Amino acid sequence: MTEASCITDQGLLFINDGMHGGQVAIDTSGNITIPEAVPAGFEGKPKVEATSADGKYWVGYAMDKNGHLGGLYHPLLWTDGVPEVLPMPEKGFREQELTTGVMARGISANGEVAYGTSWENYDFGMLYWKRNGNGFDAPQWVGKDVREMVSGVWTRPDGREYEYTYVNGIICQAWNTQVSPSGKWIAGRYRKEFDPETEQPIDQENYAAFYNTETEKxxxxxxxxxxGGQFVTDDGIAFIGLGTLGVTTGKVYDLNTQTDLGDTADWAYDTYGIIIPTGYINYVSADGKMAFGTSASYSVGGISFIKWYIAPPLEKEK
Structure with missing residues (x-):
């Protein structure tokens, strides 16, 4: 067993099986199940990435029957343990044919909005699905209002030419906690690859970005x-990690007024009245009583990242 993947409010814990692939699920009574069921036409062991709070819905992915000889990853949704395939986009993030596929990465606590990634090379294009009745609509790109592309034949510094489509848009890597509890907001990273005025490639720029699934802005x-955007609450309080690699510090930002609310430690002290290490917030529960975060620990061996949480004290049994 290598790492915990996700857990429901009822205590059903999914743990990755690093030896055999796939996962095992363990409940609070110690019962073990293996979520291996996939729709017809798929093979291999699926991966559950996230669940709704009530445990009714799980999201993840599996590869189709062609396997690594040309198969695609497909996003999956389990409802009460029964899997189905979520709709796929017609094209990839750069409007190319899909060659690797799409993975579902997270779902809102209420199960109404799921999101995932277009896993084509290093595109990491972020998309989302909204529930419509008993099913989900076709996927849309997160940040579709700011997504723009330019295609052409470009020249490398050594004089060689190449054909490529550059995209300014929102990306997501293997991040599982980017959607607010109701699905109103999705956090991500806006990656800028070209100058819209000159339509020329630039050195990449990356900024925290937050998409409202209701206003589509x-x-x-x-x-x-x-x-990068780490998490956002339903009422628009955004949590930002500074930098893009080895993130160790964070900021808190009010999307409603577009104002800075201070460092993560300042926000934690103002909100909970406790002192935390510097770091950033990964997730806040819908009622605001619990928060999860990450801090860095420095030693001779380098940097290690420590996960911590804030929660009310457990009541002692009487």
Whole structure:
């Protein structure tokens, strides 16, 4: 067993099986199940990435029957343990034919909005699905209002030419906690690859970005330079990690007023009245009583990342 993947409010814990692939699920009574069921036409063991709070819905992915000889990853949704395939986009993030596929990465606590990634090379294009009755609509790109592309034949510094489509848009890697509890907001990273005015490629720029699934509008936060959106609450309080690699510090930002609310430690002290290490917030529960975060620990061997949580104390048994 290598790492915990996700857990429901009822305590059903999914743990990755690093030896045999796939996962095992363990409940609070110690019962073990293996979520191996996949729809017809798929093979191999699926991966559950996230669940709704009540445990009714799970999302993840599996590869179709062609396997690694040309198969595609497909996003999956389990309802009460029964899997189905979520709709796939017609094209990839750069409007190319899909060659690797799409993975579902997360789902809102109420099960109404799921999101995932277009796993084509290093595109990491972020898309989402909204529930419509008993099913989900076709996927849309997160930040579709700010997504733009330019295609052409470009020249490398050594004079060689190449054909490529550059995209300014919102990306997501293997991140599982980017959607607010009701699905109103989705956090991500706006990656800028070209100058819209000159339509020429530039050195990549990355900024925290937050997409409202109700208004279908994006707020890009450039105030902190290189950064990424870690999480956002339903009422628009955004949590930002500074930098893009080895993130160790964070900021809190009000999307409603587009104002800075201070460092993560300041926000934690103002909200919960406790002192935490510097770091950033990964998730806040719908009622605001619990928060999960990440901090860095420095030693001779380098940097290690420590996960921590804030929660009310457990009541002692009487």
């Amino acid at each position: 994006t707020i890009i936060v450039e105030d902190y330079g290189e950064s």
